[in-house]
Amino acid sequence: MAHAELQIDIHHVTRVEGHGNIVIDVHDGVLEQCNLEIVEAPRFFEAMLRGQPYTQASLISSRICGICAVTHATASLRAVESALAITPSRQTVLLRKLALMGEMLDSHILHIYMLALPDLLGANSVIQLAKDAPEAVGRALRMKKLAGDICAAIAGRHTHPVAMTVGGFTHIPNAETLRELQERLAASRLDVDATVELFRGLTLPEFERESEYMALTQPDEYDFYHGKIGSTDDGQWPVERYREVTNEYLHTHSSAKHCRNQRQSYMVGSLARFNLNHATLHPRAKAAASVLHLVPKCTNPYMNVTAQLVEVVHCTEQAISIIKELLDSGLTPEPPVPPSRLSGDGVGACEAPRGTLYHHYNIRDGLLREANCVIPTGQNLANIEADMRLLVPRLLERPKDEITMALESLVRAYDPCISCATHFLDVRYV
Amino acid sequence: MMSQKNGAARPKIAFFEFTSCEGCQLSVVDILQDHPELLETVEIVQFREAMSAGTDDYQIAFIEGSFTRSSDEARIKKIRAQAQMVVALGACAHIGGINAIRNARPSSDERSYVYGDFAKLYEPFPAHPMSAVIPIDAYIPGCPIDRQEFVRVVKALLMNRKPDIPDYPVCVECKLKENNCRYQYGATCLGPVTRAGCGALCPTFNQSCIGCRGLIPNPNIAWLKVVMSENGLSEEEITAKFSLFLNEQVAESEVAGHGTR
Numbered sequence: 292m293a294h295a296e297l298q299i300d301i302h303h304v305t306r307v308e309g310h311g312n313i314v315i316d317v318h319d320g321v322l323e324q325c326n327l328e329i330v331e332a333p334r335f336f337e338a339m340l341r342g343q344p345y346t347q348a349s350l351i352s353s354r355i356c357g358i359c360a361v362t363h364a365t366a367s368l369r370a371v372e373s374a375l376a377i378t379p380s381r382q383t384v385l386l387r388k389l390a391l392m393g394e395m396l397d398s399h400i401l402h403i404y405m406l407a408l409p410d411l412l413g414a415n416s417v418i419q420l421a422k423d424a425p426e427a428v429g430r431a432l433r434m435k436k437l438a439g440d441i442c443a444a445i446a447g448r449h450t451h452p453v454a455m456t457v458g459g460f461t462h463i464p465n466a467e468t469l470r471e472l473q474e475r476l477a478a479s480r481l482d483v484d485a486t487v488e489l490f491r492g493l494t495l496p497e498f499e500r501e502s503e504y505m506a507l508t509q510p511d512e513y514d515f516y517h518g519k520i521g522s523t524d525d526g527q528w529p530v531e532r533y534r535e536v537t538n539e540y541l542h543t544h545s546s547a548k549h550c551r552n553q554r555q556s557y558m559v560g561s562l563a564r565f566n567l568n569h570a571t572l573h574p575r576a577k578a579a580a581s582v583l584h585l586v587p588k589c590t591n592p593y594m595n596v597t598a599q600l601v602e603v604v605h606c607t608e609q610a611i612s613i614i615k616e617l618l619d620s621g622l623t624p625e626p627p628v629p630p631s632r633l634s635g636d637g638v639g640a641c642e643a644p645r646g647t648l649y650h651h652y653n654i655r656d657g658l659l660r661e662a663n664c665v666i667p668t669g670q671n672l673a674n675i676e677a678d679m680r681l682l683v684p685r686l687l688e689r690p691k692d693e694i695t696m697a698l699e700s701l702v703r704a705y706d707p708c709i710s711c712a713t714h715f716l717d718v719r720y721v
Numbered sequence: 722m723m724s725q726k727n728g729a730a731r732p733k734i735a736f737f738e739f740t741s742c743e744g745c746q747l748s749v750v751d752i753l754q755d756h757p758e759l760l761e762t763v764e765i766v767q768f769r770e771a772m773s774a775g776t777d778d779y780q781i782a783f784i785e786g787s788f789t790r791s792s793d794e795a796r797i798k799k800i801r802a803q804a805q806m807v808v809a810l811g812a813c814a815h816i817g818g819i820n821a822i823r824n825a826r827p828s829s830d831e832r833s834y835v836y837g838d839f840a841k842l843y844e845p846f847p848a849h850p851m852s853a854v855i856p857i858d859a860y861i862p863g864c865p866i867d868r869q870e871f872v873r874v875v876k877a878l879l880m881n882r883k884p885d886i887p888d889y890p891v892c893v894e895c896k897l898k899e900n901n902c903r904y905q906y907g908a909t910c911l912g913p914v915t916r917a918g919c920g921a922l923c924p925t926f927n928q929s930c931i932g933c934r935g936l937i938p939n940p941n942i943a944w945l946k947v948v949m950s951e952n953g954l955s956e957e958e959i960t961a962k963f964s965l966f967l968n969e970q971v972a973e974s975e976v977a978g979h980g981t982r
């Protein structure tokens with residue numbers, strides 16, 4: 292029998308980054324409340340960035356997030372460089388792209404194996420999984436270590452990058468280090484293929500809700516560093532016009548801002564990138580998508596983890612080819628490009644593991660006068676709630692713990708990064 | 722300190738986070754990949770980021786993050802009441818971390834900057850280390866923590882020993898790495914007053930030390946400021962350098978009168 296009355300309050304959803312609660316209230320069979328509450332303490336990074344010398348901005352903003360520190364540093368550096376009219380060298384761009392690949396692999400593998408897989412195999416954590424499926428966990432650790440080593444070779448460490456600076460790098464990896472990474476990446480194809488094989492045998496929940504899917508896009512490359520803002524609902528925008536697309540607004544139940552573009556909500560992240568940019572995926576990634584029955588435009592948010600896996604295939608191949616290009620052209624020690632002015636306004640955008648990340652700075656006489664950051668998880672919050680509103684009434688026939696599990700899995704599928712997204716406050720405690 | 726007799730159950734360990742990026746806990750996840758022996762020695766009973774269904778029965782608590790809102794106080798004190806030993810994990814818990822940048826500014830300004838009209842709903846509060854709320858038994862410095870140091874500290878604690886955290890400056894390790902001094906390049910660096918233990922990672926990658934591991938005992942901050950100013954930094958630039966991680970500690974150190982000219 293369907294629940295006429297149902298109250299769910301999942302306090303601090305586990306296996307996600309940061310603190311969020313799911314609150315569901317069904318009364319007389321009607322869904323009255325359906326919120327993903329963001330209860331993370333406010334972080335105030337935008338305010339902390341104000342008044343800082345431009346040289347310190349990326350050091351501060353990488354500390355927004357322990358998982359996507361390299362992407363925050365990259366978006367921050369690109370915002371400063373755009374404001375101060377700095378054009379970094381081709382080598383710098385390639386090294387940054389390679390660091391982003393390392394971070395994408397690290398974050399996706401963490402999510403696929405350690406956060407999402409336990410749900411799919413009925414385990415409570417990766418620690419239990421290590422007992423039940425030691426081979427899979429061993430593989431995950433190998434892949435994750437390689438990803439972290441890529442970031443460390445380029446940036447000094449993954450969390451928080453050291454060598455990334457305005458105009459370039461303070462340290463250039465040597466050819467031998469890159470060659471070794473290239474070999475390990477080539478060897479990791481076995482692990483990547485085994486992961487695809489593992490997921491081929493798993494069944495994800497069936498749930499469809501069409502939404503707007505947004506990501507940076509380019510005609511000829513599935514890239515995380517460059518691009519215009521694209522939408523599956525049509526339209527392209529230069530990143531400088533990000534505010535027209537993100538339309539941030541506040542909700543009292545969330546210390547993170549919400550976003551909407553052409554519908555009531557939109558989705559960013561792996562599934563959005565796949566839906567928009569699948570044509571430019573590496574052939575091996577396209578083959579993996581087809582094996583995993585991931586077909587654009589996919590409207591099942593649970594399949595975000597599948598899209599992450601397809602990106603793991605793509606990033607492995609991209610990283611190999613970027614290293615090849617770096618080695619072919621020869622690594623040159625080069626000082627960072629100095630600014631050509633000390634005042635200006637600039638937006639830096641790139642694709643973080645969880646979606647498009649924007650940093651926008653206004654700099655005057657070398658100091659940040661204004662700072663605005665729009666975070667992927669913030670952009671996804673309205674979409675997650677819209678999914679929950681459609682999903683909950685369909686689940687009311689099921690026992691409460693199954694409903695709870697389905698909702699937690701849905702939130703985890705988005706791989707939310709809550710400490711990143713948190714701008715605002717928790718009204719519950721006020 | 723912990724005691725573990727032969728045949729006794731493995732010590733139960735829990736991880737908690739307050740205002741932070743959770744990067745130190747992610748570092749722990751990476752560390753455990755390389756140190757399976759640690760996983761065999763202890764039992765992890767709470768690690769929200771990595772596992773569901775924790776228990777509140779634990780002896781050692783690792784706390785990441787700073788204390789930034791009064792509503793967290795009860796939860797922090799509850800952890801202290803349960804745990805025999807509390808370890809501050811990383812710069813946020815140890816010295817307030819990057820969050821304490823805002824301590825030097827009027828907070829009403831920040832609230833309205835980030836929230837606009839909603840600012841009044843937010844409780845104004847500076848960022849503090851965990852030691853501002855509860856007594857801390859040990860700490861692991863850094864933003865993020867140093868992986869080798871984490872292993873050393875945990876092993877020491879499990880063996881009932883006081884963890885050995887260096888009390889000499891980053892310069893010592895920087896010399897051992899045979900780096901040229903950042904000041905010789907005309908750069909300025911907080912290495913002379915910052916606690917070592919990171920292997921001078923930043924100077925080794927040609928970046929100046931930003932002080933994330935906190936101050937050494939009796940730092941001569943006043944003279945370092947003179948040297949920085951001789952190297953061309955304005956007073957505002959010097960303040961900005963110290964403000965990344967050292968706002969809380971510099972204030973304490975100045976009150977104590979360390980390092981007078």
